[in-house]
Amino acid sequence: MSWEIERIGDVAVVRMNSNPMNVMGEGFFRDIEGAFTTLESDHTESPVVLTSSQRAFSAGLDLKYHLSLFTAGDEEEIWQWYERFRGALLRVFTYERPVVAAVNGHAIAGGLILALCCDYRVCVDSGARFGLNEITIGFPVPSAIAQIVLYVLGTAIAQQVMTTGFLYEPRDAVRLGFFDESHEADTLLSHCVEFAGQYGPSLIPGYAFSKRALRREVVANMEGACAEIDRELPKILRSPGVLESLGALVETLEKKKKQ
DSSP: OOOEEEEETTEEEEEEOSSTTOOBSHHHHHHHHHHHHHHHHHOTTOOEEEEESSSSSBOOBOHHHHHHHHHHOOHHHHHHHHHHHHHHHHHHHTOSSOEEEEEOSOEETHHHHHHHTSSEEEEESSSOOEEOOGGGGTOOOOHHHHHHHHHHHOHHHHHHHHHHOOOBOHHHHHHHTSOSEEEOGGGHHHHHHHHHTTSOGGGHHHHHHHHHHHHHHHHHHHHTHHHHHHTTHHHHHTSHHHHHHHHHHHHHHHHHHHO
């Protein structure tokens, strides 16, 4: 497991460290599963702060890896990938302890959705961008994943941010509801640890019950009707338009790395 878990008082601080930008691929999904399995076994009564040890919180999917997968993989292979992606996000969304996101850098596309899986979200107040920009490359947001966005942001804001693909500065990201507040970088983590620390062991059972009650319908939809809708995903992800747009973006990013 690449992610470090540190106890600060009664709080378990999880630092994501899968790769330099915490892009999401198979290793990242395994790291989520590993971290939350450890939390469940070794930090049962602890609230959690999820942050990154890198300069980005998470830049979303590993585009180069996924271009290869969508180009070469058959539809069943792509479906199995999606099940792992959805399962990793659900692991965070359904974790029955307080989960506070200390978003210390960029959170884009799947990276922002990961932050939205957390109960309370604080972003750095400068030097980062946030948004759901999948639409700009023709990449579909799966129905099950959209349920998380709708739950947190509401229909009007979810439609706005998912269909425009804009990236936002911290002030606007707070206004739109991506985050509950922003905080200066130097004390972001300590601020989030202090916030999470208010949930002592005696409060955990009631918190867990309330969280299950609040998210029950969302989870049921994600595992029920949405799964049927999302069966169309592999075909869309292998379509010429998506592959062309994704390939062009990967090429652009590779050129920037060499500059």
